[in-house]
Amino acid sequence: MSAVLELSRMSVALPLGGFLSRARLPILMDVSLSVGRGESVALVGESGSGKTTLARAVMGLQAVSGGSIALDGQAVEGAAGHARLRRDAAMMFQDATASLSPRLTVGYLVTEPFRIHGVALPDPEGMARELLAKVGLPPAMARRYPHELSGGQARRVGVARALALKPRLVIADEPTAGLDVSVQAEVLNLMADLRAEMGLAYLIITHNLALVRHVADRVVVLYLGRVVEEGPTAQVFAAPAHPYTASLIAAEPRPDPRQRRMDLAIRGEVPSVLRRPSGCEFHTRCPMAREMCRTTAPTLAPIGAGRQARCHFADQNKDQQGEQHAVEHR
Amino acid sequence: MSVLSVEGLSVSYRVPGGRLQAVRDVSLSVGRGEVLGIMGESGCGKSTLAAAMIGLLPQGAEVAAGAIRLNGTDMLRLPGEEQRRLRGQRIAMVFQDPMTAFNPVLTIGRQLADFVGAHGGGKGAAEIAGMLERVGIPDPGRCLGRYPHELSGGMRQRVAIAAALLMQPDVLIADEPTTALDVTMEAQIIHLLRDLRTSFDGAIVVVTHHLGVIAELCDRVAVMYAGEVVEEAGVDALFHDPRHPYTRALLSCDPAVVMPGSGHLPTIGGRIPDLTALPAGCAFAARCGMAEAGCGAPVPRHRGAGRSVLCHRSAA
Ligand SMILES: Nc1ncnc2c1ncn2[C@@H]1O[C@H](COP(=O)(O)OP(=O)(O)OP(=O)(O)O)[C@@H](O)[C@H]1O
Ligand SMILES: Nc1ncnc2c1ncn2[C@@H]1O[C@H](COP(=O)(O)OP(=O)(O)OP(=O)(O)O)[C@@H](O)[C@H]1O
Ligand code: SF4
Ligand code: SF4
Ligand SMILES: [Mg+2]
Ligand SMILES: [Mg+2]
Numbered sequence: 263m264s265a266v267l268e269l270s271r272m273s274v275a276l277p278l279g280g281f282l283s284r285a286r287l288p289i290l291m292d293v294s295l296s297v298g299r300g301e302s303v304a305l306v307g308e309s310g311s312g313k314t315t316l317a318r319a320v321m322g323l324q325a326v327s328g329g330s331i332a333l334d335g336q337a338v339e340g341a342a343g344h345a346r347l348r349r350d351a352a353m354m355f356q357d358a359t360a361s362l363s364p365r366l367t368v369g370y371l372v373t374e375p376f377r378i379h380g381v382a383l384p385d386p387e388g389m390a391r392e393l394l395a396k397v398g399l400p401p402a403m404a405r406r407y408p409h410e411l412s413g414g415q416a417r418r419v420g421v422a423r424a425l426a427l428k429p430r431l432v433i434a435d436e437p438t439a440g441l442d443v444s445v446q447a448e449v450l451n452l453m454a455d456l457r458a459e460m461g462l463a464y465l466i467i468t469h470n471l472a473l474v475r476h477v478a479d480r481v482v483v484l485y486l487g488r489v490v491e492e493g494p495t496a497q498v499f500a501a502p503a504h505p506y507t508a509s510l511i512a513a514e515p516r517p518d519p520r521q522r523r524m525d526l527a528i529r530g531e532v533p534s535v536l537r538r539p540s541g542c543e544f545h546t547r548c549p550m551a552r553e554m555c556r557t558t559a560p561t562l563a564p565i566g567a568g569r570q571a572r573c574h575f576a577d578q579n580k581d582q583q584g585e586q587h588a589v590e591h592r
Numbered sequence: 593m594s595v596l597s598v599e600g601l602s603v604s605y606r607v608p609g610g611r612l613q614a615v616r617d618v619s620l621s622v623g624r625g626e627v628l629g630i631m632g633e634s635g636c637g638k639s640t641l642a643a644a645m646i647g648l649l650p651q652g653a654e655v656a657a658g659a660i661r662l663n664g665t666d667m668l669r670l671p672g673e674e675q676r677r678l679r680g681q682r683i684a685m686v687f688q689d690p691m692t693a694f695n696p697v698l699t700i701g702r703q704l705a706d707f708v709g710a711h712g713g714g715k716g717a718a719e720i721a722g723m724l725e726r727v728g729i730p731d732p733g734r735c736l737g738r739y740p741h742e743l744s745g746g747m748r749q750r751v752a753i754a755a756a757l758l759m760q761p762d763v764l765i766a767d768e769p770t771t772a773l774d775v776t777m778e779a780q781i782i783h784l785l786r787d788l789r790t791s792f793d794g795a796i797v798v799v800t801h802h803l804g805v806i807a808e809l810c811d812r813v814a815v816m817y818a819g820e821v822v823e824e825a826g827v828d829a830l831f832h833d834p835r836h837p838y839t840r841a842l843l844s845c846d847p848a849v850v851m852p853g854s855g856h857l858p859t860i861g862g863r864i865p866d867l868t869a870l871p872a873g874c875a876f877a878a879r880c881g882m883a884e885a886g887c888g889a890p891v892p893r894h895r896g897a898g899r900s901v902l903c904h905r906s907a908a
Contacts (some may be wrong), residue, residue, distance in 0.1 A: 309745065309774040412863065413634065440771075442633040442801055443846040447857035450847060454856070469774045472848035476857070496852075513779035515804025517848050519827045522808055526783050528776050530730075531744055 264335030265296040266431045266463045267320070267351065272329035274312075274319050274487075287535055289315050290487040292329065297431060300457065302464040304478035304495070306471065306510065308532050312487040313467045314356070317433050320465075321353055349379055351431040352424035356439060358416040362408040368394070368419055369404030375426040393422040397452060414445035421452060428460070435467045450476055471514050475499060480568075483507050486535060486543050489562055493569035501584030503571035505550045508583055542573070550575065593664070595795040596645065596683070596763045597621035601658030603637075603644050612867045614640040616819040618658075622763070622795040622812075627785070629810030629827070630799045633842075635864055637819040638799045642767050645797065647679045663762065684756035688768035690748035693755075694740040700751055701736030708758050723754045727784055746777030753784065757792060764788070767799045782808050803846050807831055815839050818864050818875035825899035835899070835906045837880045874904065 272293045275286035290312045297303045305313050318324035320331060322344030331338040331347075338347050352375075355361035362371055369390040376383040383389055391401045397418040408416060417437065424432050437453070438446040454477065456462050466477060474481055474495060481498050483491040483506065491504040502508040512527035530547050533539055539546050545555040554574065562572040565580060573579065603615040614637045622628040630638050643649050645660060647667065659666040662682055667675050687693055695703060704720045717736070724732035727750040740748060749769060756764055766785065770778040786809055789796060798809060806813055806827065813830045815823045815838065823836035834840045843849060845858045862879040871877065873888035880887070887904050894901045896908030 308776055443803065443842060444633065444860040446847060447845040447859045451856050451859065471775065472846075475852040476847050476850075510775060513776045514848070515778065515782060515802070515808045517803040517807045517831065517843070517846055519807045519831055523779070527779060529780075531746065531777075 264332070265298050266301075266334060267295075267297040267465065268332040268335070269293055269295045269316075269320070270330050270332070272316075272319065272331065273327050274315055274324060275327040286327070288487065288538075289535060290319070293484075293487070293489055294329075295482055295489070295492075297463050297465050299430070300461045300463055301480070302457065302466065302478050304466045304468060304474040304481045305484060306467075306469055306474060306481060307484035308469065308510075310532050310535075311484040313484060314435060315487075316484075317353065317435055317465070317467055320433065321348060321351070345379075349427050350429055351433060352427065352429040354417075354420050354424050354432060354434040354437055356435040358413070358420040359408055359411065362416065362419060362423075364408055366407075367404060368399075368406050368408070368411070371408070371419060372404075372422040372426060375423060379427060381427065389426075393426060396425060396456070397422045398448075412445075413441050414448060417441065417445075417449055418452070421449075421456075425456065425460075429462070431463045431465065433465045433467070436470070437466065437468070438470060438473055439468075446473075453477060469510075471499075471511060483510070486532065486538060488543070488572065489570070490544065490572045491570065492562075493571075497569065500587045501580045503565050503569065503576040503580035503583075504544075504573045505548045505579060506544050507571075508579070509547075509549070544573075550579070594621035594623045594661075595663060596797075597659075597661045598641070598645065599659040599661065601641070601644060601660065602656040603640050603649065604654055604656055605640075606652045606654070607868060609868045613819050613870060614653075614867060615644065616870075618816075618819075618821050620814055620821065620824070622797055624762075624793055624795055625789060626812065627789050627796045627798060627810045629806040629813040630797065630816060631801060631803065631806050631813060631842075632816035633801065633864060635867075636816040638801075638816055639767055641816070642685070642765050642797065642799050645763075646683045646685050646765055647675060648685070681759065682761055683763045683765065684759050684761040686749070686752050686756055686764065686766040686769050688771050690745070690752040690772075691740060693752050694748070696740055698739075699736065700738055700740065700743070704736070704751075704755055704758065707755050720754075720758065723758050724751065727751075727754045727757070728780065729754070744777070745773050746780060749773065749777070749781055750784065753781075753788075757788070761794055763795045763797065764792070765797045765799070768801070769798065770805055771800065771802065778805070785809055803843065804848055815842070818870065819867060820875065820902060821900075822876065822902045823900070829899060835901045835908065836903050837882050837906065838876050841879075841881075 274290040275288045278285040278287050307313055315324060319326050333347050333350060372393045373386045373390050390404045394403055399418055438449055478495045481495045482489055485506050491507045502511060509528035528547060533546060541557045542555040542560050545551040560572050560574045562570050564570050565576050598618055598620045601615055601618045605612040605614055618641060632638055660668055721732040724735055729735050729750055770781050810827050813827055814821045817838050823839045834843055841860045847857060850857055860879055865875050872890060874891045877883045877887045882905050891902050891904055894908035899908050901908045
């Protein structure tokens with residue numbers, strides 16, 4: 263059975279502008295990724311790693327410079343292809359309140375996708391009520407305006423809107439950013455329920471690893487626009503094979519003062535895409551870097567069932583991290 | 593002795609419907625070398641309390657009662673000019689979005705020099721560069737020549753912290769200092785603030801809704817709900833032996849605490865009450881699993897060793 267969404271070696275390069283108007287800045291490089299039916303995949307990486315660019319490219323809001331996108335096994339090409347994709351795949355934006363037009367009521371906003379896609383809607387009010395109910399909001403909410411909503415409510419309206427056309431895939435950019443933990447939990451529960459009810463598949467973009475652990479079956483890690491690790495969430499968290507993944511996990515603040523991290527998991531910043539390091543692009547920050555890493559670029563290689571990593575020492579790392587994890591959790 | 597203490601502080605905002613009670617009868621103190629955390633859901637009054645501490649309350653806000661003591665002196669009783677001067681010199685603040693603290697058209701070096709001129713007295717470029725180095729800016733000389741938008745969010749936050757420290761304040765207040773950053777920058781800022789606790793001889797107050805930041809960084813924690821401090825305790829006690837039902841509920845629904853694969857996450861349900869029409873009894877009653885009829889009466893504060901709890905049914 264074909265995946266709902268399949269990206270093969272997708273690349274995005276942005277024009278640099280100025281004199282060198284033909285020069286292009288590679289933002290995403292050869293990214294392959296698939297989301298199966300009803301599957302939930304998380305895309306993680308630091309700020310600037312290319313997560314939003316990937317989502318925009320999938321939605322046709324950003325031109326790709328290489329590779330292909332397929333929906334249900336059918337190549338997505340041209341305007342018609344992306345129009346089809348935007349019906350079957352819905353996007354939840356990072357800033358829920360700002361992405362809702364301030365002068366439109368909630369009732370209008372949740373049914374707007376029908377109008378955008380020219381789908382006849384005999385009973386818009388009834389549909390608005392139904393969609394709001396699905397995300398746990400009372401019918402009276404239909405008359406409110408976006409600025410009259412709490413952050414969690416605005417996020418729910420964003421979900422209702424995304425669900426309007428019964429998509430099979432939802433792309434959610436930081437779905438819980440800026441929400442209180444209690445509301446975060448509500449939104450995550452809602453996403454899980456909808457997945458169970460409607461067989462929705464998710465591509466979740468985030469740097470909140472707690473969120474990834476709770477909702478994702480698989481995780482894809484990006485660094486400087488390349489996939490550096492991919493695998494089933496539980497396995498990747500228990501035994502990360504790429505030092506970058508291990509660093510991200512270790513950097514997460516722990517909600518337990520008895521487990522404070524005294525050393526710094528990862529130093530420095532992501533290098534600029536204008537000055538990509540030679541060899542392994544992570545070598546400037548990698549705690550395990552060796553001589554060969556500065557000159558020889560590792561490839562994304564399989565390391566056991568369903569896992570891949572882009573590191574010369576991926577197998578060793580995975581075994582070591584796994585042992586350490588086992589000791590800590592004994 | 594505590595450097596900064598707040599006693600019985602109440603702050604309200606004038607709003608169309610009447611008075612919105614954002615901070616209610618809050619008493620807290622923080623000493624040298626100590627990090628005090630203030631946590632709670634959005635709208636509970638954390639930023640209002642922080643703004644009151646530094647004397648930066650917005651228009652429409654009014655201090656209805658209480659004292660704010662800096663090294664023992666009640667600043668609210670000082671004449672306006674002197675109050676501003678003392679606060680300008682002794683209390684520094686770092687905000688969630690460091691971009692708002694900078695002027696976009698001036699270089700970092702120029703802004704820091706102006707800032708130091710206005711607040712810290714004659715410090716030279718070398719001292720400024722030294723401070724940038726201390727907060728972990730790799731090439732301070734180069735950073736001084738840059739404009740704010742040329743720095744990443746994490747770097748801007750470091751510069752904001754450096755600016756605050758150049759004043760040699762007694763108190764550094766940080767309102768959501770890592771909320772706009774990703775996980776690696778957040779970890780780096782936590783480490784920086786933690787190092788400062790020992791190297792800078794002042795008190796640090798951190799406001800955040802992120803429990804991980806509280807646990808990693810703070811010594812003592814005040815949990816706010818609907819304008820009140822409902823629980824105050826040492827950080828270990830707060831995370832391992834929370835007493836107030838609200839604290840317990842917050843800890844139990846954090847996805848970072850709950851084991852993955854445990855199905856539905858717990859939620860608190862409901863919202864914080866309307867702060868213009870608060871009940872006479874416990875403000876958390878409508879959402880509390882332990883509520884009973886008696887909770888409608890004014891709530892007593894129980895005090896125990898190093899902690900206090902505002903609840904009819906929980907002991908300190
Ligand atoms: N319009 C643009 N012009 C030039 N560079 C851009 C543009 N949009 C994005 N970039 C660059 O592309 C890279 C990836 O950006 P993107 O927004 O996809 O990252 P992200 O992973 O979503 O980050 P965040 O976590 O901060 O949202 C960054 O280096 C960014 O500076
Ligand atoms: N300038 C203002 N005028 C009127 N009401 C205000 C003003 N600023 C804040 N409030 C209200 O005061 C209450 C407390 O707000 P405050 O910003 O202190 O909360 P907070 O705990 O910092 O929340 P957050 O986590 O969202 O930053 C809220 O109900 C808020 O709507
Ligand atoms: S290839 Fe070398 S530098 Fe790159 S991640 Fe692996 S160990 Fe680190
Ligand atoms: S006073 Fe009553 S309602 Fe309030 S927190 Fe305590 S038990 Fe719950
Ligand atoms: Mg993004
Ligand atoms: Mg605030």
